[in-house]
Amino acid sequence: MRLALIGVGGAGGRVVDAIRAVEAPECRQLCDGNVLTVDISRTGSDEHDHVPRERQVTVGDTRRGVEDGAAGDQDLAVDVVRADAPEIRRALDSITMRDLNGVLVVAGLGGGTGGGAGAVLVERLQQLYDDPVYVLGVLPAADEGGHAALNAARSLRSVVPAADSTLLFDNDLWVGPDADTDERYARANRELAARTVALFARSDPGPRSIGANTIDSSDIVRTLSPGGVASVGRATTELDTGGGLLSLLRSLLPGSHGGDDSDERTDAGKIQRLVGRATNSRLTLPCEVSSVERALVVLSGPPDELSRRGFESARRWLEDETDTVEVLAGDDPRPGSSTVAATVLLSNVTAVPRIDSMQRQAVDHERTDETLRAVDEPD
Amino acid sequence: MKLATIGVGNAGSKIVDRMVEFESETNRNLCRHVHAINTARTDLAKPEYIPEEQRVLVGDTNQKSKGHGVGGDVEVGAEVMSADIDEIRRAFDDIEIHNVDAILVAAGLGGGTGSGGGPVVIDALQDMYDEPVYALGVLPGEYEGGRPALNGARSLQSFVNKVDNFIAFDNDAWRAREQTIEEGYEEMNRELASRIVTLLAAGETDETDVAENAMDSSDIIRTLAAEGVSSMGYAATAVDTQPEGLLDRWGGGTDDDSLDDASQATKIKSLVRRATNSRLTLPCGVSTAERVLVVLSGPPGEFSRKGIESARQWLEDETDTVEVLVGDDPREGSSRLAAAVLLSNVSGAQRIETLQNQAVDAQEQIAEQEAAREAKIENLITDENDDIDPVV
Numbered sequence: 001m002r003l004a005l006i007g008v009g010g011a012g013g014r015v016v017d018a019i020r021a022v023e024a025p026e027c028r029q030l031c032d033g034n035v036l037t038v039d040i041s042r043t044g045s046d047e048h049d050h051v052p053r054e055r056q057v058t059v060g061d062t063r064r065g066v067e068d069g070a071a072g073d074q075d076l077a078v079d080v081v082r083a084d085a086p087e088i089r090r091a092l093d094s095i096t097m098r099d100l101n102g103v104l105v106v107a108g109l110g111g112g113t114g115g116g117a118g119a120v121l122v123e124r125l126q127q128l129y130d131d132p133v134y135v136l137g138v139l140p141a142a143d144e145g146g147h148a149a150l151n152a153a154r155s156l157r158s159v160v161p162a163a164d165s166t167l168l169f170d171n172d173l174w175v176g177p178d179a180d181t182d183e184r185y186a187r188a189n190r191e192l193a194a195r196t197v198a199l200f201a202r203s204d205p206g207p208r209s210i211g212a213n214t215i216d217s218s219d220i221v222r223t224l225s226p227g228g229v230a231s232v233g234r235a236t237t238e239l240d241t242g243g244g245l246l247s248l249l250r251s252l253l254p255g256s257h258g259g260d261d262s263d264e265r266t267d268a269g270k271i272q273r274l275v276g277r278a279t280n281s282r283l284t285l286p287c288e289v290s291s292v293e294r295a296l297v298v299l300s301g302p303p304d305e306l307s308r309r310g311f312e313s314a315r316r317w318l319e320d321e322t323d324t325v326e327v328l329a330g331d332d333p334r335p336g337s338s339t340v341a342a343t344v345l346l347s348n349v350t351a352v353p354r355i356d357s358m359q360r361q362a363v364d365h366e367r368t369d370e371t372l373r374a375v376d377e378p379d
Numbered sequence: 380m381k382l383a384t385i386g387v388g389n390a391g392s393k394i395v396d397r398m399v400e401f402e403s404e405t406n407r408n409l410c411r412h413v414h415a416i417n418t419a420r421t422d423l424a425k426p427e428y429i430p431e432e433q434r435v436l437v438g439d440t441n442q443k444s445k446g447h448g449v450g451g452d453v454e455v456g457a458e459v460m461s462a463d464i465d466e467i468r469r470a471f472d473d474i475e476i477h478n479v480d481a482i483l484v485a486a487g488l489g490g491g492t493g494s495g496g497g498p499v500v501i502d503a504l505q506d507m508y509d510e511p512v513y514a515l516g517v518l519p520g521e522y523e524g525g526r527p528a529l530n531g532a533r534s535l536q537s538f539v540n541k542v543d544n545f546i547a548f549d550n551d552a553w554r555a556r557e558q559t560i561e562e563g564y565e566e567m568n569r570e571l572a573s574r575i576v577t578l579l580a581a582g583e584t585d586e587t588d589v590a591e592n593a594m595d596s597s598d599i600i601r602t603l604a605a606e607g608v609s610s611m612g613y614a615a616t617a618v619d620t621q622p623e624g625l626l627d628r629w630g631g632g633t634d635d636d637s638l639d640d641a642s643q644a645t646k647i648k649s650l651v652r653r654a655t656n657s658r659l660t661l662p663c664g665v666s667t668a669e670r671v672l673v674v675l676s677g678p679p680g681e682f683s684r685k686g687i688e689s690a691r692q693w694l695e696d697e698t699d700t701v702e703v704l705v706g707d708d709p710r711e712g713s714s715r716l717a718a719a720v721l722l723s724n725v726s727g728a729q730r731i732e733t734l735q736n737q738a739v740d741a742q743e744q745i746a747e748q749e750a751a752r753e754a755k756i757e758n759l760i761t762d763e764n765d766d767i768d769p770v771v
């Protein structure tokens with residue numbers, strides 16, 4: 001499916017840049033060049049490698065209080081984008097919605113700009129377009145502190161009802177605590193970008209790569225249509241191409257049959273395990289899978305590796321696990337590929353421990369803030 | 380008979396494609412007119428035998444589809460199809476109706492396009508033409524889950540009410556084990572295509588190669604006029620031109636003169652029996668059929684009158700109806716003798732019952748989830764004491 005990509009704030013811009021970076025070499029177009037980054041900053045910047053300069057919009061450069069961003073001040077960020085709405089509107093005109101299926105707004109919800117300006121933008125876009133407006137939101141890690149948590153908790157309350165669906169990515173899980181800052185975000189962004197592209201973008205297929213049950217954009221739209229929060233899982237397995245040293249050694253062992261262990265049973269089991277792995281251990285937002293309202297699973301890989309029984313039992317397993325009858329499953333044949341991948345979309349997850357703890361952290365922070373202010377201004 | 384054949388949705392189009400393939404491989408000439416209708420541009424690129432200009436993309440200007448299918452939503456499938464009904468009628472204007480005996484609409488009932496859009500297409504055809512309109516409908520497998528079952532159960536009602544006969548194919552019954560996803564469907568579609576084409580192509584030959592017992596399109600139409608839901612059976616055997624081979628195979632060992640004839644009669648009868656007891660496209664009790672039609676297809680030399688008569692008698696007993704027709708479809712030079720059985724208007728098929736139960740459960744569950752949706756989302760984004768305010 002084709003989505004306009006709009007990155008808001010520092011994280012939003014960087015993730016959009018990372019998505020553009022994986023789109024191109026994989027020939028899986030997600031946005032067809034319909035891309036925009038919006039940031040609040042004193043200096044106009046050109047920091048993204050894969051977003052053309054003229055598609056990087058900076059607003060609020062003359063506003064008091066704006067330095068390198070809104071410095072976590074969501075209310076300031078909201079004011080700034082409202083004041084500069086015409087400029088953003090002009091930039092949006094460069095996007096041709098006619099050939100697109102929707103919009104994806106990407107933002108770090110813990111930031112002033114991402115969480116505040118992002119929320120305003122989502123409302124605006126909903127007024128402008130008939131197509132769905134989705135959000136790809138990054139949740140701050142717990143160790144970033146209470147202010148980021150409060151920002152994200154407030155932002156969720158605005159963004160989730162306004163967006164057609166909000167896909168979340170939890171930095172707490174995906175960003176390592178001790179590595180060098182730039183690189184650890186870069187790694188997380190690559191992972192998030194790869195999933196986003198795997199889920200939404202299909203390569204323009206030749207007849208050989210049209211699946212028996214191709215997942216089309218309408219399937220994704222329908223899966224996401226309950227709204228709420230969504231999580232994306234993905235797992236891949238490298239195929240043993242048979243030429244490896246290990247399989248050679250194995251074939252020399254007494255009683256072996258040339259290392260041929262890829263009978264039908266293992267194929268089916270392999271696929272089921274893969275989908276299990278994608279669902280249970282590798283979600284962008286860890287959640288209670290049983291709280292899901294709709295799910296979708298796409299299996300991609302060389303057609304010869306996509307076992308029908310594995311596909312069926314994986315689908316059924318997902319239906320049991322999510323406790324919903326709304327599970328769409330599709331195949332995405334990639335002749336010549338050396339990996340089999342399962343991508344799982346869990347839509348409208350409503351039991352998310354991480355959001356609960358973030359809300360507690362936010363409330364604690366707000367209370368401390370109030371106490372401090374009370375101390376500051378004794379009447 | 381001569382057909383106009385229309386595939387709706389992905390499954391429907393693939394099946395029609397395989398029918399045309401089977402025809403051309405076996406030198407039959409059943410489908411005088413084909414169309415594939417779909418809401419998904421990608422799926423329409425897949426057929427190999429349906430000419431480009433016979434593929435109709437509907438709903439490409441519809442906001443909910445835009446040429447990308449309808450996401451398994453029957454309502455949207457019906458809506459999109461109705462919105463483009465004029466375009467579809469224009470496409471159907473091309474059918475040279477004097478040149479066809481009936482119209483067949485193929486569709487999978489578990490998705491959105493075939494399931495929701497199929498009945499809309501059938502309405503248009505019934506309205507435009509006096510010829511009977513039949514459906515070739517695929518029931519989703521139980522393993523496909525609740526939503527396809529709900530789509531299927533709902534759609535089945537519409538189809539059966541609107542068509543002159545609904546010929547069913549149960550994906551559950553035809554699931555094989557050691558296959559890839561692609562092979563699985565391909566194999567099912569080929570099995571289905573060989574059955575429906577063998578059955579309906581009888582009596583279609585324009586040449587006057589008329590055998591004494593030749594099936595006529597009016598026989599087929601009469602059998603299908605029973606309405607309701609039907610099922611098909613099939614069996615085939617290689618035809619050996621060597622008499623010794625026949626003897627060996629049929630276990631006869633004497634030099635009796637009438638042996639050839641007797642063994643040919645046995646062969647026919649046992650083939651028909653095998654076809655009747657074969658895995659049916661919709662498993663059901665054979666005795667529940669209201670009317671039965673058998674087409675024997677193969678080299679005319681194989682058609683033993685005696686065999687046909689005793690096959691008919693056996694079927695009458697077996698199905699407990701006198702409305703049994705057995706006819707032949709001579710295919711000079713064919714190396715196979717095939718029997719295709721149509722059990723018209725059967726009842727009590729187990730799969731339809733389980734499908735309906737599965738659908739009822741699914742419907743309840745979907746309704747529950749929908750009812751709780753707003754509150755659950757609200758609860759997720761609100762902290763325990765509602766202390767946190769939205770940002771805008």
Ligand SMILES: Nc1nc2c(ncn2[C@@H]2O[C@H](COP(=O)(O)OP(=O)(O)OP(=O)(O)O)[C@@H](O)[C@H]2O)c(=O)[nH]1
Nearest residue numbers: 009010011069070072108110111112113114140185
């Ligand atoms: N995954 C990921 N998260 C990031 C990245 N950069 C920042 N974040 C997260 O996003 C939140 C917001 O940071 P920024 O995006 O820099 O903030 P902003 O939206 O620009 O807002 P202000 O600068 O405060 O106006 C942070 O609290 C982090 O949790 C990134 O590159 N990748």
Ligand SMILES: Nc1nc2c(ncn2[C@@H]2O[C@H](COP(=O)(O)OP(=O)(O)OP(=O)(O)O)[C@@H](O)[C@H]2O)c(=O)[nH]1
Nearest residue numbers: 388389390448449451487489490491492493519564
């Ligand atoms: N026998 C058979 N059944 C199929 C095949 N493809 C799909 N099905 C079945 O048909 C049902 C409907 O699937 P599709 O035909 O792909 O759906 P559609 O009608 O195109 O509708 P949407 O995809 O929702 O737009 C599924 O639930 C399957 O049960 C096939 O090639 N052969």
Ligand SMILES: [Mg+2]
Nearest residue numbers: 009010068069
């Ligand atoms: Mg910033």
Ligand SMILES: [Mg+2]
Nearest residue numbers: 389419448490
């Ligand atoms: Mg489809």
